[in-house]
Amino acid sequence: QTLRELVCAMPKAELHMHIEGSLEPELMFEMAERNGIRLPYASVDELRRAYAFTDLQSFLDIYYAGASVLQTERDFYDMTRAYLERAHADNVRHTEIFFDPQTHTARGIPMGVVIDGIHRALQDAQREWGMTAALILCFLRHLSEEEAFATLEQALPFRDRFIGVGLDSSERGHPPEKFARVFARCRELGLHLVAHAGEEGPPEYIRTALDVLHVERIDHGVRCLEDAELTRRVAKEGIALTVCPLSNVKLRVFDQIHDHNMLELLDAGLAATVNSDDPAYFGGYVNDNFVALFDSLPLTREHAQRLARNSFAASFLDEATRERYL
Ligand code: ADE
Numbered sequence: 001q002t003l004r005e006l007v008c009a010m011p012k013a014e015l016h017m018h019i020e021g022s023l024e025p026e027l028m029f030e031m032a033e034r035n036g037i038r039l040p041y042a043s044v045d046e047l048r049r050a051y052a053f054t055d056l057q058s059f060l061d062i063y064y065a066g067a068s069v070l071q072t073e074r075d076f077y078d079m080t081r082a083y084l085e086r087a088h089a090d091n092v093r094h095t096e097i098f099f100d101p102q103t104h105t106a107r108g109i110p111m112g113v114v115i116d117g118i119h120r121a122l123q124d125a126q127r128e129w130g131m132t133a134a135l136i137l138c139f140l141r142h143l144s145e146e147e148a149f150a151t152l153e154q155a156l157p158f159r160d161r162f163i164g165v166g167l168d169s170s171e172r173g174h175p176p177e178k179f180a181r182v183f184a185r186c187r188e189l190g191l192h193l194v195a196h197a198g199e200e201g202p203p204e205y206i207r208t209a210l211d212v213l214h215v216e217r218i219d220h221g222v223r224c225l226e227d228a229e230l231t232r233r234v235a236k237e238g239i240a241l242t243v244c245p246l247s248n249v250k251l252r253v254f255d256q257i258h259d260h261n262m263l264e265l266l267d268a269g270l271a272a273t274v275n276s277d278d279p280a281y282f283g284g285y286v287n288d289n290f291v292a293l294f295d296s297l298p299l300t301r302e303h304a305q306r307l308a309r310n311s312f313a314a315s316f317l318d319e320a321t322r323e324r325y326l
């Protein structure tokens, strides 16, 4: 078994993917057609050519525009089903999925339509394949804390359908502290807490995500290594980093995959994991991320096993189930 075969075949958990970022251009055009929405691109090819990003914001602009085709419960179901099929083929046994309700409620789509459509696909995957999946509601950090509170209120009738909250969208200029009170409320509600930090933003945002928001994992976190003291702390406390290698290259956090710091993260004792972020936009699903990394960096079988183990250890699966994967 080659190393490439090993990383593809090994059971894994995915902990960082945005469901709206799994909407492939073909499905986007199909939904636009059936919902009578005009996309500002003439074809699937033209849309794909627009996926040449220079930074996080240049991606987000296109990603939010693409999400406008999602209108009905069926649309959310179909998008989620397509992702779960890809994840299942990549030997993902458990996935924790982000969704961005504000992108939809701002367009007049009811919270229930979004959550019910996604949730029904998760139930089908569990029933058909025994794959487990959970939802994490993300607040858009470029919007206000007040809007985050309003979103939380709208989601509370569906409290049993999501396990936690996260923080995503434009990082620079929107530090974690902006959402201190809403995260404090979510903590009281017993929700799991995560946040994107240290993707484009400085290591300081990782520190405040931990100290002010009390998050349990850091999404991305690759800039952690710029601060030696922070790196030692994150390693010591066993805080996992949900790293997304192809995303990092597409959004120019690293120039090329050969420059990615995954080996340094692991060598520093950090609980890094491999994830796809927005697979339809960044060139692949979780196994594509593993293959790109293992083809480009001097990573070994032991690293592969550690990454798979980290993915389950850092998951929000109940303790007994988690132990069975370790
Ligand atoms: N929303 C979707 N993908 C994201 C990313 N990589 N960073 C921040 N917000 C996002």
Ligand code: ZN
Pocket (backbone or CB within 6 Å): 016, 018, 168, 196, 219, 277
């Ligand atoms: Zn992300």
